[in-house]
Amino acid sequence: MLHVKDVAITFNEGTPDEKKALQGINLELHEGEFVTVIGSNGAGKSTLMNTISGNLVPDVGEVIISDKDVTMLPEFKRSAYIGRVFQDPMAGTAPSMTIEENLAMAYSRIRKRKLKPGVTKQRKVQFREHLKTLNLGLEDRLNAKVGLLSGGERQALSLLMATFTNPNILLLDEHTAALDPARAELITNLTKKVVEDHGLTTLMVTHNMQQALDLGNRLIMMDKGQIILDIKGEKKQNLTIEDLLKEFQRIRGEQFESDRAVLG
Amino acid sequence: MALALFGAVESGIIYAIMALGVYLTFRVLDFPDLTVDGSFVTGAGVAAISIVNGVSPIVATLMAIGAGFIAGCITGLLHTKGKINALLSGILMMIALYSINLRIMDSPTVSLHNQPTIFSQLRDMWPAGLDSFLNGIFTAIGSERAPATWVIVFFMIVVVLVIKYLTDYFLKTEVGLALRATGDNKRMIRSLSANTDNLIILGVGISNAMVALSGALIAQIGGFADVSMGIGMIVIGLASVIIGEALIGKRTIAIATIAVIGGAIVYRMVVTLALRVDFLETGDMKLITAFIVMVALIAPRILQARKDKKRRLQKRAALGQVREGA
Ligand SMILES: Nc1ncnc2c1ncn2[C@@H]1O[C@H](COP(=O)(O)OP(=O)(O)O)[C@@H](O)[C@H]1O
Ligand SMILES: [Mg+2]
Numbered sequence: 278m279l280h281v282k283d284v285a286i287t288f289n290e291g292t293p294d295e296k297k298a299l300q301g302i303n304l305e306l307h308e309g310e311f312v313t314v315i316g317s318n319g320a321g322k323s324t325l326m327n328t329i330s331g332n333l334v335p336d337v338g339e340v341i342i343s344d345k346d347v348t349m350l351p352e353f354k355r356s357a358y359i360g361r362v363f364q365d366p367m368a369g370t371a372p373s374m375t376i377e378e379n380l381a382m383a384y385s386r387i388r389k390r391k392l393k394p395g396v397t398k399q400r401k402v403q404f405r406e407h408l409k410t411l412n413l414g415l416e417d418r419l420n421a422k423v424g425l426l427s428g429g430e431r432q433a434l435s436l437l438m439a440t441f442t443n444p445n446i447l448l449l450d451e452h453t454a455a456l457d458p459a460r461a462e463l464i465t466n467l468t469k470k471v472v473e474d475h476g477l478t479t480l481m482v483t484h485n486m487q488q489a490l491d492l493g494n495r496l497i498m499m500d501k502g503q504i505i506l507d508i509k510g511e512k513k514q515n516l517t518i519e520d521l522l523k524e525f526q527r528i529r530g531e532q533f534e535s536d537r538a539v540l541g
Numbered sequence: 542m543a544l545a546l547f548g549a550v551e552s553g554i555i556y557a558i559m560a561l562g563v564y565l566t567f568r569v570l571d572f573p574d575l576t577v578d579g580s581f582v583t584g585a586g587v588a589a590i591s592i593v594n595g596v597s598p599i600v601a602t603l604m605a606i607g608a609g610f611i612a613g614c615i616t617g618l619l620h621t622k623g624k625i626n627a628l629l630s631g632i633l634m635m636i637a638l639y640s641i642n643l644r645i646m647d648s649p650t651v652s653l654h655n656q657p658t659i660f661s662q663l664r665d666m667w668p669a670g671l672d673s674f675l676n677g678i679f680t681a682i683g684s685e686r687a688p689a690t691w692v693i694v695f696f697m698i699v700v701v702l703v704i705k706y707l708t709d710y711f712l713k714t715e716v717g718l719a720l721r722a723t724g725d726n727k728r729m730i731r732s733l734s735a736n737t738d739n740l741i742i743l744g745v746g747i748s749n750a751m752v753a754l755s756g757a758l759i760a761q762i763g764g765f766a767d768v769s770m771g772i773g774m775i776v777i778g779l780a781s782v783i784i785g786e787a788l789i790g791k792r793t794i795a796i797a798t799i800a801v802i803g804g805a806i807v808y809r810m811v812v813t814l815a816l817r818v819d820f821l822e823t824g825d826m827k828l829i830t831a832f833i834v835m836v837a838l839i840a841p842r843i844l845q846a847r848k849d850k851k852r853r854l855q856k857r858a859a860l861g862q863v864r865e866g867a
Contacts, residue, residue: 356734371725390715
């Protein structure tokens with residue numbers, strides 16, 4: 278489904294600010310796999326997501342989605358395959374447009390946009406059905422401007438917009454990090470449900486170790502631009518936070534420095 | 542007086558097409574496009590020179606629209622592919638168009654005296670009796686002199702409303718939604734597989750096509766095209782958008798576009814009235830325009846602040862709290 282092959286990215290090469298953000302990343306995701314990604318700040322998690330989405334072009338290596346080499350494909354062409362939710366709740370929706378208009382734009386993600394009305398009666402019925410699954414009462418507010426919604430509501434809407442067209446790959450980059458604990462839990466539960474319902478191939482970055490353990494069927498840990506741990510199947514099911522910390526120390530031989538990751 | 546105001550409404554309606562174009566870039570695309578000063582003249586010049594060379598007025602007007610569209614697309618290309626700042630792209634195109642317009646027109650002014658125009662053709666088609674009938678009504682309600690022709694006003698109202706409805710419709714299509722999102726949240730609409738570069742080029746193109754249409758009609762109703770007739774046009778467009786928003790609002794697309802049309806008409810009326818003040822001359826027009834824009838921008842904020850203050854004072858008074866400067 279997704280194959281990241283020997284991908285490396287260096288920012289500001291040859292300057293004092295040089296940063297090897299990704300170094301020889303290899304990652305293969307099979308259909309229906311739900312991978313959680315953890316790692317300290319600056320480990321390269323977002324850079325990896327941006328490389329897969331087409332926001333960044335890797336210096337070397339390839340990105341292959343559904344057997345198609347998309348390494349050089351610009352983001353807007355690649356997004357037909359990819360659903361995405363950003364960390365910032367403001368980033369995934371158009372605030373001055375209505376809920377139904379936002380959904381209509383997401384609906385067009387996998388189709389060619391035409392000079393036909395984006396919101397039709399038929400689509401409205403569909404949108405309402407989808408919104409009902411969020412249990413936030415948004416189905417009665419189709420004409421509300423999205424800028425009026427709370428951060429949690431916007432993030433729930435973003436998640437719906439990213440998933441209701443069944444993308445080949447779902448990318449979630451700390452999409453609950455900006456929310457208060459109650460909202461974060463709501464979005465986490467929604468994520469679990471949506472991914473299960475559609476059987477979506479998912480890559481989810483989280484700073485919350487417990488969340489990384491609870492969700493998904495595979496876990497990878499990144500550090501200094503590399504994947505240092507990749508745990509699947511039964512091993513993943515029985516994994517604990519202590520195991521993760523021990524593994525990390527064993528591999529890196531140093532104290533896990535990110536207090537944010539530990540506290541999360 | 543009434544006649545002068547009527548004239549203001551008449552030209553306000555034509556300038557409203559230009560203002561709708563400005564609305565499309567400034568408000569919808571969030572692209573401050575200054576091409577307008579040039580593309581307005583391009584529209585006027587292309588229409589005038591074509592008519593003088595025997596092209597039928599309708600075709601000449603269509604050619605003007607096409608020329609404006611191309612000019613806008615080039616500005617969009619400079620910005621998206623050339624990565625030049627939006628303001629600068631527009632300024633560069635505006636300056637370039639000044640020379641291009643001179644080339645098109647072959648002289649600083651092209652007269653349409655004794656040439657057919659869309660309006661003269663309409664007047665010929667219009668039954669003569671209807672004008673005197675309507676003029677009768679006009680004098681009956683006590684005005685000194687009636688406007689010469691009603692047909693132009695009716696025609697222009699129809700044209701502007703058709704353009705308004707087309708704009709409203711377009712902005713609700715799948716492409717239109719993506720265009721609006723490009724002005725609202727580029728990153729988001731890119732992640733929903735929209736090519737924002739192409740949308741910006743298209744949007745700025747359409748905007749300048751409207752501006753050029755407005756210029757072509759102004760040239761035909763005024764009887765000439767002049768290479769400097771576009772100076773300050775962008776500010777007039779902005780004034781119309783801002784006045785409309787202040788007076789009518791922008792809750793939905795349909796309201797916003799009708800507000801822009803209303804704003805363009807009100808702007809013309811204010812300028813007409815201002816020029817009747819003794820110490821103001823025709824040359825002061827740009828100053829008046831700048832002043833109107835300032836008032837339209839500042840006044841709503843002051844009014845809102847006053848309302849808030851009054852509300853706070855009332856609440857405090859009800860609770861028996863008194864505070865200086867609350
Ligand atoms: N556009 C950029 N230019 C320069 N450095 C960058 C850029 N994007 C990320 N980096 C650097 O690359 C490293 C990895 O960043 P990132 O992928 O955002 O980490 P995280 O795992 O926290 O998401 C960081 O040190 C960051 O400062
Ligand atoms: Mg990150």
